[in-house]
Amino acid sequence: MIARKIKKNLLLVGEISQLFKEFVHCLYTRPFYLGRLYEQIIHLGMGSISITLVIGLVTGMVMTLQFGYGLEKFGGTLYVPAIVSLSIVRELAPIFTSLLVAGRIGSGISAEIGAMNVTQQIDAIRALGTSPVRVLVVPRVLATIISLPLLGTLSAFMGIVGGLIIAYTEFSMPVGFYVNKILTNVQVMDIVGSMFKCAFFGLVISLLACYRGFQTTEGTKGVGDAAIWVVVRTSTIILISDFFLTKILLLLFG
Amino acid sequence: MEKLLEIKNLTKKFDEKEVHSGVNFTLFKGETIGLLGNSGTGKSVLLRSLIGLEEIDSGEIYYRHHRIDQLKEPELVQVRTKVSYSFQNGALFDSISVFENVAYPLFEHTKLSEKEIESKVMEILGLVNMVEAKDLMPSDLSGGMQKRVGLARSMALNPEVLLYDEPTAGLDPVNVELVLSIMNEFKKRGFSGIFVTHDIPAAKKICDRLLILKDGKIYFDGKVNDFENSSDPFIKSFSSSV
Ligand SMILES: Nc1ncnc2c1ncn2[C@@H]1O[C@H](COP(=O)(O)OP(=O)(O)OP(=O)(O)O)[C@@H](O)[C@H]1O
Ligand SMILES: [Mg+2]
16 A cells, blocks of 8 residues: 555656656757747736735734734844844745745646646647647746746735834834845845745646646546645645755855 | 558557557558447547557557657657648637637748738638638637537648548538538548548548448458448448448
8 A cells, every 4th residue: 555655656756757857858949939938927927916915915014013022022123124024035935925826826737738638639739740848838837937936026025015014003113224124134145045945846836737737637527636636735845845945045055 | 552551450458448459451642541430449549549649559550651659759740740630529729719720730830921821721711611710719619610620720731641530520411511522622632531430421422441440450441332232240230320
């Protein structure tokens, strides 16, 4: 039983690596579908902006409230901007944004490709002498890898703004002081690291979503199952791999 | 006569279910053969194997000198622009319009300008009587209309061999005649085809030769005349099923 499960998962890893290899191969061989990439960036990336803004802002506000009242007891209100901004930039923004994108984009991609698969449209792409990886996977994966770091950064920025609003209204912290603390505490490498994490999560989400879409059989029910599978798997992978990525980034940049 | 497609000892299983257990036949240049057989005998799977959409378990499939069953996906591209499969259900891309569906292979495989592609697409849509629907999305079409657009799309590149998977099933009598006349026209121009159908009279009209698939093998392979005059009860059940 356990042996079967391990074997199944190893096979899965093998097949996903194969898809990744084909994806990379398509990156440096013709034809390139720039129009399709642009379409996907608009569809996947731009479509996620409003919700990213809201989540980012609210996260910053809640964090500032919690740390503000928590640290006030010990006279530590002064440290709130540094703590809040660093935890948002380094952890909360990339994680929350990625989980959100896993739900929104990941399930969308797998359902779309899955539906194309059960209606033989994937076969039609092949039958017409074109490659489903090139036509469908490359634009979606690239669009997610490009969009997610930008969304994550946007979310972090909104979090800092949200923190500022609460720091000013609830704790009467001067705006200049808050901004100054942010500028001295948040380093460029924090933002770069955060974007790197987002790009990695974007790759995981979109690649798994495409993979699962191609595996979809069993008609309409299969399409729904594929979406669920992608959200559960990618969310788990994001949270676990975040630990290791964080460890690596801390080792590299302190 | 020149051989275009040659199938030798093809076998194919899905899990434990054997669909083909040694299929042999040849398609010569210029001829159209009819592929008959009861529902579920593996006619669609056979056509799909011929362009490498289905991996076979053993046997050999040749298109001219290409060994189809051993080609990798990128190498199959060349073959697929020459041997075209018209899907049983149309298999149109549902996120783009009828026009764009037919234009897709032209954009991918020709160096034609947009103007030239447009006039070519309109010409093919004219053939299948779908010009008015050019801006509609596939979901706005009936099953029969989708099928005709699918046929148009598979003809766009002027393939040498067309694999028709039940192109007339589910069409009204007028459009059945239309599709048959397109197939005839295609044949007159010297192209070849495999016509999968349950419509025996149509097959007799169009085809030079008929094959019957039964129990995973080619049960009958012969001229329309031999088919009609056969005394084999199973073949009779086909030839008299009008
Ligand atoms: N992907 C698949 N997985 C498992 N079994 C399959 C698959 N595709 C086809 N089959 C099986 O192979 C057999 C042949 O199917 P196929 O679609 O080729 O039949 P057909 O002769 O085209 O029938 P029809 O005339 O109804 O179109 C069927 O029993 C079908 O269940
Ligand atoms: Mg069929």
